[in-house]
Amino acid sequence: MCGSAMRFITAEAKASAGRLDGKMREKTLTMDTLNPQVKAVEYAVRGPIVIKAGEIERYLEEGGTKPFSEVIKANIGDAHAMGQQPITFLRQVVALCTFPELMDSPSFPEDAKWRARRILQGCGGHSLGSYSASPGVECIRKDIAAYIEQRDEGVPSDWENIYLTTGASDGIMTILRLLVSGKDSSRTGVMIPIPQYPLYSAAISEMDAVQVNYYLDEDNCWALDINELHRAHQAAKQHCQPRVICIINPGNPTGQVQSKKCIEEVLHFAYEENLFVMSDEVYQDNVYAPDCQFHSFKKVLYEMGPEYFSSVELVSFHSTSKGYTGECGFRGGYMEVINMDPEVKAQLVKLLSVRLCPPLAGQAAMDVIVNPPQPEEHTFKQFHQEKSSVLGALAEKAKLTEQILNAVPGIKCNPVQGAMYAFPRIFIPPKAVEEAKALGMQPDMLYCLRLLEETGICVVPGSGFGQKDRTYHFRMTILPSIEKLNVLLGKVRDFHIRFLKEYSGLE
């Protein structure tokens, strides 16, 4: 650095370096020395647009003015933050586990008390404050296995194949960690849908594996097309070894529900190509379209016959954060691991044990989800009402979102068959595309930033999930209340029309 540049060193640079005896001390950890795989990670759901939304929120709180009075965060599947009420029974059980003195309280139902007692009996010292075994509390693992057997109409589930996790994300990262080999990482291909939930791309970046994209078919309600799987796999084999296929069903951000036939095709493909299957089924309770039904990958595998069911390595993920409970903050979840080599399973347990165990309150919440009140129990009626109310409202909002968006010229939205998101395709005029390019940003990022700044609505650009070249989208949740969702969709419509006019020179 020459003398004159030295004089103009910025205040920030000074702040990042200490001084002793007049010499500058460089920081140890800088952008130059930071793990480059961390640098490569992107996570749009909490990315720049969400940081900007937070800034606007603070600006409004401090009395600043904008053309809107509040920021509506439709960027993340965070149901309670959008006003959804917790399921009473679930919270009762977790509160009883947390503060067992409540067992004496007449205001807590017996159905909740016996569940809490049973969970606590499975905890060291009968306390939620003990570590559990690394794969989770034994009786909760057993309840999960029983739930899966019931869900899958009798397909057997072994509780020793169940591992509780800290949300589904933790399970997904852990399984990928087994599959992506350190030094050979850049030869390990991980097949993911495009558009995808960006946890997958982030994990692949962090582990320096190869992301192998298979594109969902937007013209066919985001269906998974088996020919596209073959194409992607063939192409990837030229430069890496595809070892895993990840599927999200119901889809995030795309909201499609896979047909049984399609799942069979994927499993047959995985069988033939020796792929490990990771099936993200956290939205299994979120199916709205009357002609759609959730089919678990495991059940379909079973029905394909013993040759398949005894050999395809499959992990399925579930979570407390979605469904009708929306308990994101509890960080609860589980995975069921099928056909994993027994020695590898021991390695999995070892890896989990380094992080000790998943949070116990999340494990308890998961237990309620898989072991809910039964028709003969007193708590059934209220539980059932609350559950139906949440799922009914979501179904209504799914329909409403699709309808309003499709009435806007230049927006095309596939049916929201399941999950919690709409992923509409938006037409962005060439002039806006050029402007974005000049600013060094994706065209849909420009769109979403403008939407945020002009209306206070926070959605995530499609580029954060992946999309076909020269197509643009955004992801919005359907979680706001119907009232707020109507306002939100109206604002999106008006904004979109303004945006089109402005960039088509029609203003």
Next chain:
Amino acid sequence: MCGSAMRFITAEAKASAGRLDGKMREKTLTMDTLNPQVKAVEYAVRGPIVIKAGEIERYLEEGGTKPFSEVIKANIGDAHAMGQQPITFLRQVVALCTFPELMDSPSFPEDAKWRARRILQGCGGHSLGSYSASPGVECIRKDIAAYIEQRDEGVPSDWENIYLTTGASDGIMTILRLLVSGKDSSRTGVMIPIPQYPLYSAAISEMDAVQVNYYLDEDNCWALDINELHRAHQAAKQHCQPRVICIINPGNPTGQVQSKKCIEEVLHFAYEENLFVMSDEVYQDNVYAPDCQFHSFKKVLYEMGPEYFSSVELVSFHSTSKGYTGECGFRGGYMEVINMDPEVKAQLVKLLSVRLCPPLAGQAAMDVIVNPPQPEEHTFKQFHQEKSSVLGALAEKAKLTEQILNAVPGIKCNPVQGAMYAFPRIFIPPKAVEEAKALGMQPDMLYCLRLLEETGICVVPGSGFGQKDRTYHFRMTILPSIEKLNVLLGKVRDFHIRFLKEYSGLE
């Protein structure tokens, strides 16, 4: 594989491969294809000896007989599992947050209610079921900063430097992930004490970094010797670039409490050698020796003057799992990050956001620890009694453990100044060392296995933590009740005397 070998293929191998059309289908994920860095991970605290203990427990439950009636698990710092009672006030606050209907209950104190209300106001939708911001709930971060300022007698703490974590382990892994560079990992040196808590060695293995050992001085109460730091650093520079130094104070498994002078020396060394400092201070409330005091690395750094305080990169870790609360199952914790490059900090937030947020119940528990009842509050008396009772009992047990062990010929135990463990040195006769070698195991593993099988006491071999060649130790917690601890120590004494006799040919 030749034909005859094929015929003798084991049942297990058959089970791990499916058959279709007569051809064997190999598994995708096997011990051969597993990420070798996962294979390299070791975690003794939940390792083979603990798995064995679980087997014996099940055997006893099923009516089997042993020379003892129960397994006493002194392998892990799991206070509640050993019978320690939770702090009432902490559980009241978390229960109120979990089930806010309890705000109307007269049996919950107002002091707990206002804390719960305040926490919920910081949560999306006022619900513990929402995601928090990735670094944690803002008001909890502020409470933590205020606590640190008070603890450190006025040294400033900025709440934006506080990041909530899923237990301390999660924070430690995250910071190491920033520092250990993917492809260059095998050139990144991480200095750790020996003996160490095996999370560190496990993380280093998983990330394929270089473990740089500095040995604590057993003859000097496990003190950290600055000359040994220089030696280790010089030696490591021959084959890697040491970038981080990890310190555990109070020590795990060694129980020493570092002097202020020693901390100054470490910080000066880190300053001079451009090392990033990771200070594991999860046992900061666990100091028992009357002549010892906890000094935070941050406060000492501050007192060394602005040249140091404005430049040394330091992260300090804390947890809900230890101290007087012992709330391991809540997976709560935080880290304070000092002097991190602002751009790197943004990368840290991005990395945290991929995993969304730490569990909210754990965040709430952490809040109670840093914002406990004050003398003027009604709940103070009970809180203070419960806290003193736990810490008083631990101090007594620390003393008892040291005294009884030191009275056994062939065992030498340093004072348990702090933390929750004794790490006595045990003499193992040469004949036992030879026998262990013949069995392909560490001599202290043989010792601990025999101890487990003959007495039901589960402790962890010193080799799981690291130790100087030809010295042998085990780690045991001081958590069992005084009654049970007396029994345990008596059994250890009798076993050790028997073991010495047997292998010294004196029987």
